[in-house]
Amino acid sequence: MRSVLPILAVLGAIVALWYAATVWLNSQWTYDQAARAGVEVSFGEVVADTLNQDRPVLPAPHQVAEGLWDGLAGQKVTSKRSLVYHGWVTLSATLVGFAIGTGLGILLAVGIVHNRAMDMSVMPWAIASQTIPILAIAPMVIVVFASVGLTGLIPKAIISAYLSFFPVVVGMVKGLRSPDAMQLDLLKTYNAGGWDTLRKLRLPASMPYLFASLKVSVAASLVGAIVGELPAGATSGLGARLLSGSYYGQTIQIWAALFAAAILAAGLVMIIGGIERGTLRRMGMAR
Amino acid sequence: MKDTTTTAGTVIEARGLGLTFQTSDGPVHALKDVNLTVDKGDFVSFIGPSGCGKTTFLRAIAALEHPTEGTLTVNGMEPDAARQARAYGYVFQAAGLYPWRTIAGNIKLPLEIMGFSKAEQKERVEKVLALVDLEGFGKKFPWQLSGGMQQRASIARALAFDADILLMDEPFGALDEIVRDRLNEELLKLWARTEKTIGFVTHSIPEAVYLSTKIVVMSPRPGRITDVIESTLPRQRPLDIRDSREFIEIAHRVREGLRAGHGDEV
Numbered sequence: 303m304r305s306v307l308p309i310l311a312v313l314g315a316i317v318a319l320w321y322a323a324t325v326w327l328n329s330q331w332t333y334d335q336a337a338r339a340g341v342e343v344s345f346g347e348v349v350a351d352t353l354n355q356d357r358p359v360l361p362a363p364h365q366v367a368e369g370l371w372d373g374l375a376g377q378k379v380t381s382k383r384s385l386v387y388h389g390w391v392t393l394s395a396t397l398v399g400f401a402i403g404t405g406l407g408i409l410l411a412v413g414i415v416h417n418r419a420m421d422m423s424v425m426p427w428a429i430a431s432q433t434i435p436i437l438a439i440a441p442m443v444i445v446v447f448a449s450v451g452l453t454g455l456i457p458k459a460i461i462s463a464y465l466s467f468f469p470v471v472v473g474m475v476k477g478l479r480s481p482d483a484m485q486l487d488l489l490k491t492y493n494a495g496g497w498d499t500l501r502k503l504r505l506p507a508s509m510p511y512l513f514a515s516l517k518v519s520v521a522a523s524l525v526g527a528i529v530g531e532l533p534a535g536a537t538s539g540l541g542a543r544l545l546s547g548s549y550y551g552q553t554i555q556i557w558a559a560l561f562a563a564a565i566l567a568a569g570l571v572m573i574i575g576g577i578e579r580g581t582l583r584r585m586g587m588a589r
Numbered sequence: 590m591k592d593t594t595t596t597a598g599t600v601i602e603a604r605g606l607g608l609t610f611q612t613s614d615g616p617v618h619a620l621k622d623v624n625l626t627v628d629k630g631d632f633v634s635f636i637g638p639s640g641c642g643k644t645t646f647l648r649a650i651a652a653l654e655h656p657t658e659g660t661l662t663v664n665g666m667e668p669d670a671a672r673q674a675r676a677y678g679y680v681f682q683a684a685g686l687y688p689w690r691t692i693a694g695n696i697k698l699p700l701e702i703m704g705f706s707k708a709e710q711k712e713r714v715e716k717v718l719a720l721v722d723l724e725g726f727g728k729k730f731p732w733q734l735s736g737g738m739q740q741r742a743s744i745a746r747a748l749a750f751d752a753d754i755l756l757m758d759e760p761f762g763a764l765d766e767i768v769r770d771r772l773n774e775e776l777l778k779l780w781a782r783t784e785k786t787i788g789f790v791t792h793s794i795p796e797a798v799y800l801s802t803k804i805v806v807m808s809p810r811p812g813r814i815t816d817v818i819e820s821t822l823p824r825q826r827p828l829d830i831r832d833s834r835e836f837i838e839i840a841h842r843v844r845e846g847l848r849a850g851h852g853d854e855v
Contacts, residue, residue: 484681484682484683484685485685485687487648487653487679487681488679488681488685489702490653491651491653491672491677491678491679492698492699492702492703493672493673493675493702493703494702498702502687502698502701502702503687506687506689507687507689509689585688585689586688586689586690586691586730586732587688587689
């Protein structure tokens with residue numbers, strides 16, 4: 303309970319700053335409108351107007367909250383205007399991409415730890431892959447997959463996996479190498495092979511590293527899925543919602559979709575945190 | 590020293606053994622011209638200052654290091670073959686228990702790898718837990734045990750698959766004196782009960798004298814054996830034997846050996 307007060311204080315400060323920024327950024331429109339109509343506006347009227355414009359430069363927090371609430375609860379979940387619908391489209395691609403990325407990341411890490419050639423060759427490529435802007439790759443992936451008849455979830459999941467495998471590789475390489483020389487020697491005295499060493503020592507020892515990586519990678523998966531919805535004019539998903547919002551200057555819609563994405567990401571990270579606590583407790587590694 | 594032919598009672602035999610590490614600063618002679626015979630049932634301590642090669646020698650017996658000169662046999666075999674035949678259990682300086690396994694789970698580790706049946710694993714865990722006085726602690730996790738108990742669990746792990754030889758690399762080095770005394774006493778009882786051959790690295794003179802039937806004094810640069818002392822103490826050794834005249838004389842000889850091998854540095 304002690305931690306609630308500081309959190310609320312920070313939240314309050316952010317909201318206050320946001321309102322101030324709303325008034326400042328949207329006032330130009332209000333003044334322009336007033337000048338065109340040839341009327342004087344008082345400061346009070348400016349504030350009242352800036353907080354309730356239809357297409358504000360920066361929507362006020364309560365407008366975003368309204369848009370978010372309307373999107374989440376005000377529509378049938380099958381409606382094209384429902385954020386639950388769009389969120390689910392994005393989430394499904396995120397989860398598939400996350401699964402592919404995690405699996406690929408773990409496999410690559412195991413390869414890197416066990417094979418010197420892979421150690422030398424894979425890591426530089428993995429790093430290089432992440433230096434290319436995902437926005438540049440995404441359209442090509444969509445086009446290539448569309449040419450073989452794959453559209454919708456799979457190409458988005460691939461883009462999502464492209465972003466999410468990397469933290470897993472980095473974390474798992476570190477984790478699989480975390481057992482010290484003594485622990486490896488111990489297994490050698492039992493004449494244990496590589497498979498036993500991996501199964502009995504390296505994988506369990508890497509669990510804390512894996513979960514740290516998964517938290518980063520699930521958020522990256524979501525970004526990947528959203529980015530995958532931006533090109534090729536997808537009609538559903540949070541990314542499509544962002545895109546159509548920007549086409550039509552629906553800033554409130556954009557912000558509502560952004561917040562929906564943030565809530566989704568927070569939820570995913572929290573679920574992984576929960577699994578982490580449960581797993582580590584069962585493994586006797588959480589005190 | 591005894592004759593150089595391998596007899597039925599010989600467990601470990603080193604002849605002209607040398608081991609050179611190639612480092613970026615040039616070769617380091619960790620062991621040079623080491624000759625030693627260990628008989629079945631011996632309790633052999635290796636004592637010397639750091640860098641004298643005592644741990645390297647133990648690791649060579651375990652086939653964790655590979656000698657560059659001479660011959661080394663364990664149970665009449667090459668060390669690698671001896672390891673495959675499960676000739677020894679190894680106890681490291683740190684207990685090195687897996688934090689994600691219970692004590693019983695840790696003791697099962699070698700048994701799982703060596704392919705013992707589930708029923709036999711369980712039976713053996715119970716047996717060795719009793720040997721090291723840890724009955725009832727099988728379900729605990731390592732962090733719930735004291736340092737001394739953890740080290741006992743790691744000894745139990747090394748005993749679980751019934752190897753004839755127990756190799757111990759400063760197993761009690763990180764423990765306080767009181768715990769160490771008790772574990773030394775228990776180790777002697779264990780040795781009497783199981784009739785294992787024990788190789789024990791230490792840098793404590795009283796520990797070496799109290800435990801051993803044979804004390805190998807080593808000196809550094811290059812690592813070599815300077816003295817091998819056959820203990821005249823009886824096999825039954827209460828802790829207060831350490832105040833006896835005989836004990837003090839053997840300790841004195843060990844100290845002399847260390848001083849001779851080390852020049853003026855001690």
